[in-house]
Amino acid sequence: xISVEEALAEILSHVRPLEPEPVPVLDAMGRVLAExxxxxxxxxxxxxxAMDGYAVRAADVALASPETPVLLQVIGSVAAGxxxxxxxxxxxxxxxxxxxxxxxxxxxxxxxxxTSDFDRPKEQRLVEPAxxxxxxxxxxxxxxxxxxxxxxxxxxxxxAPGRIIRPQEIGVLASLGRPNVLxxxxxxxxxxxxxxxxxxxxxxxxxxxxxNSNEYTNAALVTRTGGVPLRLGIARxxxxxxxxxIRSGLEQGADLFLTSGGVSVGDYDVVKDVLGAEGExxxxxxxxxxxxxxxxxxxxxGVPLIGLPGNPVSAMVSFExxxxxxxxKMLGRSELAKPTVQAVLEEPLTNSGRRGxxxxxxxxxxxxxxxxxxxxxxxxxxxxxxxxxxxxxxxEGTYRLEVGTTLPVQMLDWPEGTCA
Ligand code: AMP
Ligand code: MG
Numbered sequence: 001x002i003s004v005e006e007a008l009a010e011i012l013s014h015v016r017p018l019e020p021e022p023v024p025v026l027d028a029m030g031r032v033l034a035e036x037x038x039x040x041x042x043x044x045x046x047x048x049x050a051m052d053g054y055a056v057r058a059a060d061v062a063l064a065s066p067e068t069p070v071l072l073q074v075i076g077s078v079a080a081g082x083x084x085x086x087x088x089x090x091x092x093x094x095x096x097x098x099x100x101x102x103x104x105x106x107x108x109x110x111x112x113x114x115t116s117d118f119d120r121p122k123e124q125r126l127v128e129p130a131x132x133x134x135x136x137x138x139x140x141x142x143x144x145x146x147x148x149x150x151x152x153x154x155x156x157x158x159x160a161p162g163r164i165i166r167p168q169e170i171g172v173l174a175s176l177g178r179p180n181v182l183x184x185x186x187x188x189x190x191x192x193x194x195x196x197x198x199x200x201x202x203x204x205x206x207x208x209x210x211x212n213s214n215e216y217t218n219a220a221l222v223t224r225t226g227g228v229p230l231r232l233g234i235a236r237x238x239x240x241x242x243x244x245x246i247r248s249g250l251e252q253g254a255d256l257f258l259t260s261g262g263v264s265v266g267d268y269d270v271v272k273d274v275l276g277a278e279g280e281x282x283x284x285x286x287x288x289x290x291x292x293x294x295x296x297x298x299x300x301x302g303v304p305l306i307g308l309p310g311n312p313v314s315a316m317v318s319f320e321x322x323x324x325x326x327x328x329k330m331l332g333r334s335e336l337a338k339p340t341v342q343a344v345l346e347e348p349l350t351n352s353g354r355r356g357x358x359x360x361x362x363x364x365x366x367x368x369x370x371x372x373x374x375x376x377x378x379x380x381x382x383x384x385x386x387x388x389x390x391x392x393x394x395x396e397g398t399y400r401l402e403v404g405t406t407l408p409v410q411m412l413d414w415p416e417g418t419c420a
Contacts, residue, residue: 001287003396004321004355010282011296011322014304017332018185018255025173028165030226030416031183032332037159042149043175047102048080051144054093054115054133055106058141069116069134077129078103093133102145109144110135152176162334164417184332187256189227189323190249191218194261194271195310196237213382214260214308214315221319222258226416227327230254237262242274250300255330257303258323261310264293271295271307279305287396289354290314290379294322311379317357317391320410328416338410339418341390343369349394349401356394359384362409371409389413
C-alpha cells in the first residue's frame with residue numbers, strides 16, 4: 001500500500017499548468033494570471049480632490065481657525081470629469097468636487113464642512129454659489145488631495161503571474177485599460193463511468209441495475225474545481241467500449257481523464273486490463289478508507305488518467321484528494337490543499353487503521369469548530385456526503401478516537417482560496 005501523499009505526489013509530478021490563453025477580463029474571474037501586469041499609466045492619472053470642498057493654497061489658510069477664519073474669493077468651480085482652466089492665486093479658491101483634477105496653483109483641498117458653506121443647505125449652495133467663503137480650519141499642502149500614482153505608479157509591476165483573479169483584480173485590470181488578460185487554460189476533464197450495471201439517469205430501474213451517479217458527481221466536482229467537464233457516458237465492462245470512449249475523449253482534446261469503477265479486484269474490472277494496454281498505468285492500493293483502489297497513468301500524448309474507485313463515496317473522496325489538486329495545478333494554482341480546520345469530536349469514532357475520511361457535519365461556536373458524523377459511513381452511502389460539510393481525517397494506525405479529540409477536517413464546500 002502507498003500513502004495518500006505518495007499517490008498525490010506521483011500524480012502531481014505528471015501534471016503541469018496548462019498554457020496561457022487570452023480571455024475577456026470578466027471571464028478571468030477565478031482563473032490564474034499567466035502574465036506580468038505592468039502599468040503604462042499612473043492611477044489616479046492626475047492629482048485630484050478626495051473631498052467636496054475648495055481647492056486652495058494651503059499657505060493662505062495655514063492659520064485658519066473657527067475664531068480666526070480666512071476669507072477667500074471663489075473664482076470658479078470644477079466637477080469630476082472636467083479640468084479647470086483657472087489658476088488659484090493667493091487669496092483665491094475654486095469649488096471642487098470629489099475626483100476633480102486639482103486646479104493649477106492649488107496645493108490642498110478644504111472640505112465644505114470646514115468652510116462657511118457648511119452653514120448653507122446644499123440646495124441653496126447650488127442655486128447661489130458663494131462668491132466668498134470663510135475657511136475655518138487650517139490645511140497642510142496635499143491635505144485631501146489624492147496624488148497622481150497614489151494607487152499605481154507608471155511602470156509598476158501590479159500583478160505577477162500566479163495571481164488568482166478576483167473581483168478586485170478585475171477592477172484593477174479595468175482601471176489599467178485591459179479588456180483582455182492572459183490566464184491559464186481550464187482543463188477539459190473527460191469523465192467516464194464504467195459498469196454493466198449502470199443505467200442512464202432517465203432510465204427506469206431494472207433488476208440488477210443502478211443509476212450512474214458518479215458521472216454526475218464527477219462532472220459537478222470538475223466544474224466546481226474550475227475545470228470543464230467532458231462527459232463521455234458509460235463504458236460497458238468490455239474492452240472495446242472502454243477503448244473507444246477513451247479514444248473519443250482524446251480526440252475531443254481531453255487534458256485529463258477521470259474514470260470511475262473497474263479498478264478493484266472484481267472479475268469484470270476491465271479498466272485495469274484496458275488501461276494497461278492504452279498507456280502506462282499504475283494500480284495502487286492507497287492506505288485510505290474509503291477509496292483504497294486507485295489507478296493512475298498516462299495515455300497517448302501523456303494525457304493523465306486518474307481511475308477513481310466505483311463506490312460513489314470512495315469516488316468523491318478520491319476526487320477531492322487526487323483529482324482536485326491535479327485540476328488546480330493545471331489551472332496554474334499553487335495552493336492545492338483543501339481548506340482544513342481543526343475540529344473537536346462530539347462523538348467517538350472507530351477507524352480501520354487506514355487513513356480515514358469520515359463524513360462529518362462541522363459547526364462552529366465561540367469555542368471553535370465541532371464535528372459529528374453523518375451516521376452510516378458505507379462507501380456506497382452517497383447521502384453521507386450529501387449530509388456532510390466536512391471530511392474528518394483520521395490518521396493511519398488509529399483505531400478509535402474519543403469524544404473531545406481534535407482532528408483536521410477538510411471543508412467540502414469552502415471556496416478555493418479560503419484561509420481556515
Ligand atoms: P467497481 O469498482 O466497478 O466494482 O464498482 C464498485 C461499486 O461502485 C459497485 O457497487 C458499482 O456498482 C458502483 N459503481 C460503479 N460505478 C458507478 C457509477 N458510475 N455510479 C454509481 N455507482 C457506481
Ligand atoms: Mg464495475
